[in-house]
Amino acid sequence: MNALEVPMRALQRALGVPRIAWIFVAPNLAILGLFTFLPIVVNFYFAFSGGVELYPSQRPYTGLENLQTLFDCENFLDPTTCRKDLFWRAIYNTGKFALLQVALMVGFALITALVLNRKILGRGFFRGVFFYPVLLSPVVVALIWKWVLQREGVLNAVLAAGGGSPVGWLSDASWAFFWCVFVSIWAHMGFYTLILLAGLQAIPGDLYEAAEMDGASPWRRFSRITLPLLMPNLIVVLVLGLIRAVQVFDEIFVLTGGGPGSATTFIVQFIYQTAFAEAIHQYGLAAAASLVLALSLLALTLVQLRFTRRNLAGRGRDNG
Amino acid sequence: MASVGAMLTARRGRGKADWTDWFSYGYLVLGLLLMFGPVLWLVLSSFKSEAALNEFPPQLLPYGQKSVAVAGNEHPLPLFNATLPDGTTRQLAEVRRIGIQSTLVDPKAPDQEFKVNIRDRKPVREFQLALGNYTEIFGKFSFGTFLWNSVFITVVATLITLLFNAMAAFALSKYRFGGRNAVFLLIISTLMIPPTIILVPNFLVVSELGLLNSLWGVIWPAVATPTGVFLLRQYMLTIPDELIEAARMDHASEWRIFWRIILPLSAPALAVLAIFSVMWRWNDFLWPLIVLSRTEKFTLQLALNAFQGELTTQWNYLLAMTVITLLPVTLVFAFLQRHITTGIAASGVK
Numbered sequence: 001m002n003a004l005e006v007p008m009r010a011l012q013r014a015l016g017v018p019r020i021a022w023i024f025v026a027p028n029l030a031i032l033g034l035f036t037f038l039p040i041v042v043n044f045y046f047a048f049s050g051g052v053e054l055y056p057s058q059r060p061y062t063g064l065e066n067l068q069t070l071f072d073c074e075n076f077l078d079p080t081t082c083r084k085d086l087f088w089r090a091i092y093n094t095g096k097f098a099l100l101q102v103a104l105m106v107g108f109a110l111i112t113a114l115v116l117n118r119k120i121l122g123r124g125f126f127r128g129v130f131f132y133p134v135l136l137s138p139v140v141v142a143l144i145w146k147w148v149l150q151r152e153g154v155l156n157a158v159l160a161a162g163g164g165s166p167v168g169w170l171s172d173a174s175w176a177f178f179w180c181v182f183v184s185i186w187a188h189m190g191f192y193t194l195i196l197l198a199g200l201q202a203i204p205g206d207l208y209e210a211a212e213m214d215g216a217s218p219w220r221r222f223s224r225i226t227l228p229l230l231m232p233n234l235i236v237v238l239v240l241g242l243i244r245a246v247q248v249f250d251e252i253f254v255l256t257g258g259g260p261g262s263a264t265t266f267i268v269q270f271i272y273q274t275a276f277a278e279a280i281h282q283y284g285l286a287a288a289a290s291l292v293l294a295l296s297l298l299a300l301t302l303v304q305l306r307f308t309r310r311n312l313a314g315r316g317r318d319n320g
Numbered sequence: 321m322a323s324v325g326a327m328l329t330a331r332r333g334r335g336k337a338d339w340t341d342w343f344s345y346g347y348l349v350l351g352l353l354l355m356f357g358p359v360l361w362l363v364l365s366s367f368k369s370e371a372a373l374n375e376f377p378p379q380l381l382p383y384g385q386k387s388v389a390v391a392g393n394e395h396p397l398p399l400f401n402a403t404l405p406d407g408t409t410r411q412l413a414e415v416r417r418i419g420i421q422s423t424l425v426d427p428k429a430p431d432q433e434f435k436v437n438i439r440d441r442k443p444v445r446e447f448q449l450a451l452g453n454y455t456e457i458f459g460k461f462s463f464g465t466f467l468w469n470s471v472f473i474t475v476v477a478t479l480i481t482l483l484f485n486a487m488a489a490f491a492l493s494k495y496r497f498g499g500r501n502a503v504f505l506l507i508i509s510t511l512m513i514p515p516t517i518i519l520v521p522n523f524l525v526v527s528e529l530g531l532l533n534s535l536w537g538v539i540w541p542a543v544a545t546p547t548g549v550f551l552l553r554q555y556m557l558t559i560p561d562e563l564i565e566a567a568r569m570d571h572a573s574e575w576r577i578f579w580r581i582i583l584p585l586s587a588p589a590l591a592v593l594a595i596f597s598v599m600w601r602w603n604d605f606l607w608p609l610i611v612l613s614r615t616e617k618f619t620l621q622l623a624l625n626a627f628q629g630e631l632t633t634q635w636n637y638l639l640a641m642t643v644i645t646l647l648p649v650t651l652v653f654a655f656l657q658r659h660i661t662t663g664i665a666a667s668g669v670k
Contacts, residue, residue, distance in 0.1 A: 002579065005575050008573060009573045009575065012575070017495075018495050018496060018497040021492075022497065024490055024491035024495075024578070025487070025503055027483075027487060027488075028544045029503065029544075031540065031543055031544035032544045032546075034540075035544070036518065037510075038521070038525060039524075042524060043517070043518055046521060046524075054523070054527060055524070112347075118344055120341075120345070120348070124657075126351070126352070129351060132356070132653055135599060135649045135650075137645065137649070138603065138605055139603075139605055139624045139625055144358045144362050146628065147358075147361070147365060147639065148361060152376045152378075153378075157377035160377060249516070271516070272519065272610070283520045287520045290516075290518065291517075294517040297514065319600045320481075320545035
């Protein structure tokens with residue numbers, strides 16, 4: 001790597017010391033420019049142009065047509081009356097999924113963090129147990145559960161042993177949705193548990209001792225000390241969970257493929273299918289749907305910034 | 321309500337076990353079962369033969385049919401518990417089967433043949449690991465290629481990430497140059513731009529660069545991680561500037577200072593980023609799914625997805641592949657769990 005020393009020395013002589021810093025940030029900035037900032041701009045052109053061509057010069061400008069197509073609904077509450085009924089179904093599925101998943105996940109993460117914060121045997125071990133699935137790849141997570149849930153899988157075997165009849169866990173629409181929420185909680189809860197646990201451990205123990213001396217009941221100690229002091233962490237966890245849940249794709253795509261029917265099709269899958277997986281690549285429509293997704297993420301991010309000004313954990317991505 | 325409260329507020333160092341302790345341990349044991357159970361089930365199942373996988377209800381442990389070598393036969397014969405017409409049950413080896421009639425012999429006295437209905441014989445089973453699941457995937461599905469693609473992407477992307485992010489972090493932490501804060505904000509702001517909202521234009525960029533169906537099409541868009549820059553910058557801020565001043569006195573070039581002083585001193589932060597990066601790239605799915613459409617370019621994750629979607633899923637091979645895919649992450653977890661969990665708790669990064 002010291003092959004770089006000669007050209008870098010030459011650049012240093014040409015630019016001077018503080019300005020050589022630009023050379024150091026250049027690779028990172030170039031990559032971000034090419035694969036993040038440029039695409040943000042180009043996405044708008046895709047959203048406002050039609051046709052099936054990928055190259056912008058071959059795409060006719062169509063203004064708001066894509067957005068109008070997406071929002072062409074007689075009754076916005078009923079996806080079947082929409083021209084793009086799959087888009088609206090995906091929107092409703094995503095909304096329902098995000099609210100359910102985040103509420104349950106944060107609830108369980110809080111209980112888990114409270115339990116792990118107690119003086120228990122094997123704390124480090126149990127912390128690891130709850131965290132382990134976070135590291136697994138979404139595809140592996142989906143396959144682990146697909147294997148458990150398949151018609152001749154172990155869950156149906158347990159059910160049969162108890163005298164029940166087998167259930168098509170992934171072929172029944174309501175059950176498939178339930179398992180999407182469940183598997184997603186299973187896979188991600190450990191991460192949020194850790195954040196809440198860190199928050200709990202930051203609460204000074206003497207607060208509890210003082211409250212106890214004043215005769216505060218345990219419930220009161222929880223509601224008056226633990227909960228308020230944990231609130232910043234809870235809000236971070238809630239919004240972060242929502243930002244991630246709205247973008248759910250990988251594990252669900254492998255687990256159910258969006259089905260049965262469109263029961264577990266979420267917005268990112270709609271974008272992926274519309275642009276890449278269907279016979280006709282409707283890049284414009286997908287880009288327009290991306291804008292809708294981006295807008296909702298922006299709203300969530302603003303909420304988060306509003307609550308946690310100094311907290312840089314405000315992250316929309318979990319892969320870099 | 322009071323007891324619930326006690327559980328909710330209890331902290332370390334308080335004696336007397338009451339039911340809240342039982343609740344806690346019950347919860348943890350249940351959690352253990354729920355978190356590890358399915359993974360364990362997957363691993364156990366991956367050692368079962370195809371026949372054993374098709375059984376319902378399934379056995380907990382991998383069992384296979386016992387077979388014995390019988391004189392006069394080239395291959396070992398499968399062993400059965402056969403109920404003979406006279407009502408006795410004997411352990412016999414099956415020589416052949418025609419229709420519903422099975423011809424069996426006593427392994428020790430292979431001359432006498434018994435004929436029974438196939439319903440009157442039950443296979444003799446023993447604990448058997450079907451290791452063939454693991455060895456055959458390399459020949460049958462070019463699994464080696466997928467493994468190589470995944471390893472290549474993970475290793476190369478991580479090395480480039482470490483280099484590029486460290487360079488940027490060095491500039492942002494150790495130089496005062498016009499536009500520094502703007503650059504920092506620009507990089508950090510991309511934390512809020514998830515790749516899911518720019519899939520289509522990114523596809524255009526990668527395709528224009530001729531990187532479709534190339535592993536580099538997965539690597540390049542991923543290497544400029546804002547997380548890495550942030551993590552490394554925070555760490556480098558703690559390295560004293562005097563070290564750099566001293567090196568400049570000795571006429572070291574800026575690159576040399578970066579390479580010989582800053583990088584080695586940042587080793588702990590680089591290690592954390594390396595762990596994160598390995599996990600990110602190994603587990604990536606959506607972007608590789610879009611960029612890599614040719615089978616020979618598939619990563620492990622894409623291959624798993626493709627196989628599980630096939631109509632005749634061969635679960636015995638799929639399970640073995642899944643286990644191999646989760647192995648590296650599990651090893652990282654086993655050895656570095658403490659570092660990862662404390663790192664995440666401290667930085668809120670995943």
